[in-house]
Amino acid sequence: xxxxxxxxxxxxxxxxxxxxxxxxxxxxxxxxxxxxxxxxxxxxxxxxxxxxxxxxxxxxxxxxxxxxxxxxxxxxxxxxxxxxxxxxxxxxxxxxxxxxxxxxxxxxxxxxx
Amino acid sequence: xxxxxxxxxxxxxxxxxxxxxxxxxxxxxxxxxxxxxxxxxxxxxxxxxxxxxxxxxxxxxxxxxxxxxxxxxxxxxxxxxxxxxxxxxxxxxxxxxxxxxxxxxxxxxxxxx
DNA sequence: TCCTATACCTTACATTACAATGTATATCGC
DNA sequence: GCGATATACATTGTAATGTAAGGTATAGGA
Numbered sequence: 001x002x003x004x005x006x007x008x009x010x011x012x013x014x015x016x017x018x019x020x021x022x023x024x025x026x027x028x029x030x031x032x033x034x035x036x037x038x039x040x041x042x043x044x045x046x047x048x049x050x051x052x053x054x055x056x057x058x059x060x061x062x063x064x065x066x067x068x069x070x071x072x073x074x075x076x077x078x079x080x081x082x083x084x085x086x087x088x089x090x091x092x093x094x095x096x097x098x099x100x101x102x103x104x105x106x107x108x109x110x111x112x113x
Numbered sequence: 114x115x116x117x118x119x120x121x122x123x124x125x126x127x128x129x130x131x132x133x134x135x136x137x138x139x140x141x142x143x144x145x146x147x148x149x150x151x152x153x154x155x156x157x158x159x160x161x162x163x164x165x166x167x168x169x170x171x172x173x174x175x176x177x178x179x180x181x182x183x184x185x186x187x188x189x190x191x192x193x194x195x196x197x198x199x200x201x202x203x204x205x206x207x208x209x210x211x212x213x214x215x216x217x218x219x220x221x222x223x224x225x226x
Numbered sequence: 227t228c229c230t231a232t233a234c235c236t237t238a239c240a241t242t243a244c245a246a247t248g249t250a251t252a253t254c255g256c
Numbered sequence: 257g258c259g260a261t262a263t264a265c266a267t268t269g270t271a272a273t274g275t276a277a278g279g280t281a282t283a284g285g286a
Binding site for chain 4: 230232236237239240241245246247251252253254256
Binding site: 005006008009011012013014015016017020021036039040041043044093094096097099100101102103104106107108 | 118119121122124125126128129130133134149152153154156157206207209210212213214215216217219220221
């Protein structure tokens, strides 16, 4: 078992990650879990118990919009798409992330020998 | 008032930021607040009500060690230094951060037009 | 006298990941 | 048929944590 990323970092990255994934088009929970793993080269593995509440909150807050769909095999899926409000939040989150990342990079690189 | 960074991101970055700052030598709470602001070019402003509990937890967990010191003016300060355990945690946090950052960069850059 | 800066601390509140558990269908090997 | 795995969604209890607000104290400038 790979040691998971510390939870505060999961919490910080979940919203921008999900919103960003949805800029590529509609997706659904189970697929997003696999996309996160793929995007990170296997480094990140989210639990479904974490992701589904995240999706519900994002929908509640109007950042994404969901619709139920039945597949040919009879499975039900809830597809989500990014809303305009979600695009704005993604831009804000990216900006925040960049500011924090830059500060960390500075403190990692300089300030000491 | 500048809009603050979302709180999950503060939570995710506080430990690596503090530990990283302390690689430059001893420091104390009030100074760390100013260093964070300086390191980020004014983008990040932490509240003291957030930082002091963070320092207490880091000390409790053995990542940093504190000592009280009186200045010439009669002010009391608690200086903290990085422990070996703290150095190990910083390395781990940096590794985690890099993995998440890389995944975010990938999802921001690709996956969509 | 009043305000700002320095320097520490705590509490009430809301939020959130994690682990565990539950539901249901499809597919594959045997 | 049968059991295991994958797909696909969901909820609950617990612990942890930032925020906002408030508190204590000293020093210096207007």
